[in-house]
Amino acid sequence: MATLKERIDADLKDAMRAKDELKLTVVRMLKSAVKYKEVEGEAKVLDDAGVIGVITTLVKQRRDSAAEFKAAGRPELAEKEEKEIAVLQTYLPAQLDAGQLAEAVKGCILEAGAKTLKDLGAVMKVASAKLKGQAEGKAISEEVKAQLSRLA
Numbered sequence: 001m002a003t004l005k006e007r008i009d010a011d012l013k014d015a016m017r018a019k020d021e022l023k024l025t026v027v028r029m030l031k032s033a034v035k036y037k038e039v040e041g042e043a044k045v046l047d048d049a050g051v052i053g054v055i056t057t058l059v060k061q062r063r064d065s066a067a068e069f070k071a072a073g074r075p076e077l078a079e080k081e082e083k084e085i086a087v088l089q090t091y092l093p094a095q096l097d098a099g100q101l102a103e104a105v106k107g108c109i110l111e112a113g114a115k116t117l118k119d120l121g122a123v124m125k126v127a128s129a130k131l132k133g134q135a136e137g138k139a140i141s142e143e144v145k146a147q148l149s150r151l152a
Helices: 004-018 021-040 048-071 075-089 098-112 117-130 137-151
Strands: none
Touching (some): 004 021, 021 048, 021 075, 048 075, 117 137
16 A cells, blocks of 8 residues: 555646546645655654644644634635645545544543543543544533543
């Protein structure tokens, strides 16, 4: 199976051939972000996990931008950001639904031995590592807080 970077390269060529401007722009931006991360960090070549980290960051940036555009009364720009998110999410692993996330967080709480909301940091450390790319940090954090507050 091809690596994520090879898939991105292939998709870039396909988008050029198909003259798909949105996908072409997003994949170029993604390739650039991956290359930048390789140059700035210690890792000279990112593995799939590193690329997923870059994609997750880009998705979060787009979500924040879309929210800002909506708040500023610019729905056309928010819609563009949403379309870019959709393209980027094709490279991420399948996202967990609410039930799966709750079960995963329950396991992380048990693993961390958490008893109260004060143990949030320990649980988040375990949960973030286990669920990287499968759920957004904000969703993980909200679920951890909800479950820990029920324990107390």
